[in-house]
Amino acid sequence: xxxxxLPPKTKRRLCRxxxxxxxxxxxxxxxxxxxxxxxxxxxxxxxxxxxxxEDALAASNLASALIDVKEYGQSHNVKIxxxxxxxxxxxxxxxxNLNLDENGLCANQKLIAGAVTVDxxxxxxxxxxxxxxxxxxxxxxxxxxxxxxxxxxAPDGSLIEHTSIYSQLSFEVKGFGESTYTAGxxxxxxxxxxxxxxxxxxxxxxxxxxxxx
Amino acid sequence: xxRERLKRSLMGRGFVKKNPGKQEGNVTDLISTGFCxxxxxxxxxxxxxxxxxxxxxxxxxxxxxxxxxxMETVGYLEAGDLQALLGELKELGVEEVNLEGxxxxxxxxxxxxxxxxxxxxxxxxxxxxxxxxxxxx
Numbered sequence: 001x002x003x004x005x006l007p008p009k010t011k012r013r014l015c016r017x018x019x020x021x022x023x024x025x026x027x028x029x030x031x032x033x034x035x036x037x038x039x040x041x042x043x044x045x046x047x048x049x050x051x052x053x054e055d056a057l058a059a060s061n062l063a064s065a066l067i068d069v070k071e072y073g074q075s076h077n078v079k080i081x082x083x084x085x086x087x088x089x090x091x092x093x094x095x096x097n098l099n100l101d102e103n104g105l106c107a108n109q110k111l112i113a114g115a116v117t118v119d120x121x122x123x124x125x126x127x128x129x130x131x132x133x134x135x136x137x138x139x140x141x142x143x144x145x146x147x148x149x150x151x152x153x154a155p156d157g158s159l160i161e162h163t164s165i166y167s168q169l170s171f172e173v174k175g176f177g178e179s180t181y182t183a184g185x186x187x188x189x190x191x192x193x194x195x196x197x198x199x200x201x202x203x204x205x206x207x208x209x210x211x212x213x
Numbered sequence: 214x215x216r217e218r219l220k221r222s223l224m225g226r227g228f229v230k231k232n233p234g235k236q237e238g239n240v241t242d243l244i245s246t247g248f249c250x251x252x253x254x255x256x257x258x259x260x261x262x263x264x265x266x267x268x269x270x271x272x273x274x275x276x277x278x279x280x281x282x283x284m285e286t287v288g289y290l291e292a293g294d295l296q297a298l299l300g301e302l303k304e305l306g307v308e309e310v311n312l313e314g315x316x317x318x319x320x321x322x323x324x325x326x327x328x329x330x331x332x333x334x335x336x337x338x339x340x341x342x343x344x345x346x347x348x349x350x
Contacts, residue, residue: 022242026249033253037260044267051271055278055344062285063346066323089347096327096345 042176049111049173050185056097057187061165064090065191078163078193079125087121087136090167094118106171113180114172120155120186122166131160154188162190262336269334272305273342277330281344284326288319288350307332320348 066089068081080086094100094116099107104115118137122144125132131152135142152160155168168186175181280298284290290298295312302310314329330342 020241020245023245023249026245030249030252030256033256037256041260041263044264048267048271051274055274059278059281059344059346062282063325065349066347069322093345093347096343099343 038176045111046173049183052111053098053169053171053185054187056094057167057169057185058189059097060090060093061167061187061189063093065165065189067163067191067193072193076193077127078191079127080123080163080165080191083123083134083136083141086123086165087141090121090165091118094169110174112171113174116169116171118167119170119184120166120168122154124152124154124160124164124166126160126163133160154186156186156188158188162192164188164190266334266336266338269305269307270340273302273307273330273332273334273340276301276305277328277342277344281326281328281346284316284328285346285349288321288324288348289316289326290328302330302332306335309333314343319350322348322350324348 064086066080066082066086068079071077071079071081098112098116100116101107104117106112106116121136123134123136125134126149129149131147131149133144133147133152135144149161150159154160154164154166156166158166166186166188168184170182170184172180173183276298280290280294283294287294290312295317299310309332311331312329313331314327316326316328320326324347326346326348328342328344331339333339
């Protein structure tokens, strides 16, 4: 029997082709997995960048922690005598730790997309119960005043207990595609001297001799 | 007779199934599902490989941080520390380690100390770690 002579309902049923809906869930799940894995990898990348910056900041802060050795030898006071020299050492160490060029651009553009800028560099000198805080930048050293030990806090909220250096950076990280985000990182490092040797008094010497006898 | 002729002509045009008891198979469903599962497995394998390499690099960075702090205290990388560093890198699976540029001889207070690490991670990926500080010795 020819198709033209068949009723319309039968003709429609016979002319229908088999669909391919079984591909839909599979392709959907595969695309979903690709997006999920990309997001997770980007999150790991941001975490790696944060750790990389923190390591570089800590190392650069410690590199610039150059105390007055003579004063330490005399009074066991840990004090950074030359803040501007410390700042120069800090900048040099930061450039080498982050592999920056003269424009502040990182060699590894996948982690840090733009220039790295030093937002803040603070020195906290602790002498007894007094804390002197200084801010150093390209214009020089600025004395911001004094405070009492136990009452002075760094910009990240940490309490100043010993002579310390705080620095803060800002930089750009790459997001998805061509998008970039501005991020910041700050780090405080303490400089703690060894406790001075105890001088024995005459009574203590006599007691020790009697114990040994 | 007429019925048989009609059945044969309809069968020829595909209107009547040749073997009505048999059901249509679903091999194409199996192929599509299998293909998608294979694609997802490949994606997951690559993902875990990347995560593994990132984790390994992180461990190497932490080692570099630990040893630069030791070098700050002493003023250089001591022989004992060098052996310990190489041992720890070997445990992590790092190969072809190169420490060219590292400070191996003592320096005075305030002088620069450097730790330069180059090597190959799992999968043949090379890395370069550089840490610079000043001696507190």
